[in-house]
Amino acid sequence: MGVAEDEELLLAVLNSAPVLDGRPTDALTAEDAAEWIRTLGGRGTREERDHLRQVRDTLHGLIRGMSSDVSGLATVLDQARLRPGVSPAGVSWELEAAPDRELAARVVLAWSRVTKELPRRLRPCANEECNLFLIDHSRPGTARWCSMATCGNRMKARTHARKQRSVG
Numbered sequence: 591m592g593v594a595e596d597e598e599l600l601l602a603v604l605n606s607a608p609v610l611d612g613r614p615t616d617a618l619t620a621e622d623a624a625e626w627i628r629t630l631g632g633r634g635t636r637e638e639r640d641h642l643r644q645v646r647d648t649l650h651g652l653i654r655g656m657s658s659d660v661s662g663l664a665t666v667l668d669q670a671r672l673r674p675g676v677s678p679a680g681v682s683w684e685l686e687a688a689p690d691r692e693l694a695a696r697v698v699l700a701w702s703r704v705t706k707e708l709p710r711r712l713r714p715c716a717n718e719e720c721n722l723f724l725i726d727h728s729r730p731g732t733a734r735w736c737s738m739a740t741c742g743n744r745m746k747a748r749t750h751a752r753k754q755r756s757v758g
Contacts, residue, residue, distance in 0.1 A: 596700035603646050603697045604723040618643045632693035641666050641694035654714050666694040717741040
């Protein structure tokens with residue numbers, strides 16, 4: 591998988607528990623969770639969903655700085671391995687993992703790659719009412735919101751209203 595595919599998979603799983611209209615939701619417990627997992631390249635089994643939820647919840651804690659416990663990631667990677675393949679184009683690595691752990695292991699590898707190649711660019715949305723994450727590709731590295739159109743606009747409007755109330 592390339593960097594763009596890693597980022598897409600990582601954000602899809604991290605952002606699978608958004609807050610919509612003030613209510614937490616969870617794509618991994620929704621009625622169509624198996625189908626959603628299949629769109630990510632998984633099999634859609636209950637065990638696979640459980641591993642994805644474990645990885646997502648562990649990464650949420652790590653990225654938000656609320657936890658340093660990586661055991662939820664280590665469990666998924668237990669018995670997984672990367673097998674090298676050599677061709678005239680170079681070395682490629684193939685993930686070998688139990689079928690119900692493979693997608694979750696890919697998410698962990700994507701997280702590792704993003705945090706190494708884009709240090710401090712993976713972060714939670716600055717809107718505390720939002721449960722989404724972003725990967726900041728801006729040149730100065732100052733992006734704060736998952737979406738300027740939603741959270742960014744909402745937060746700027748709140749700041750403006752707060753300033754207006756304090757003035758008036």
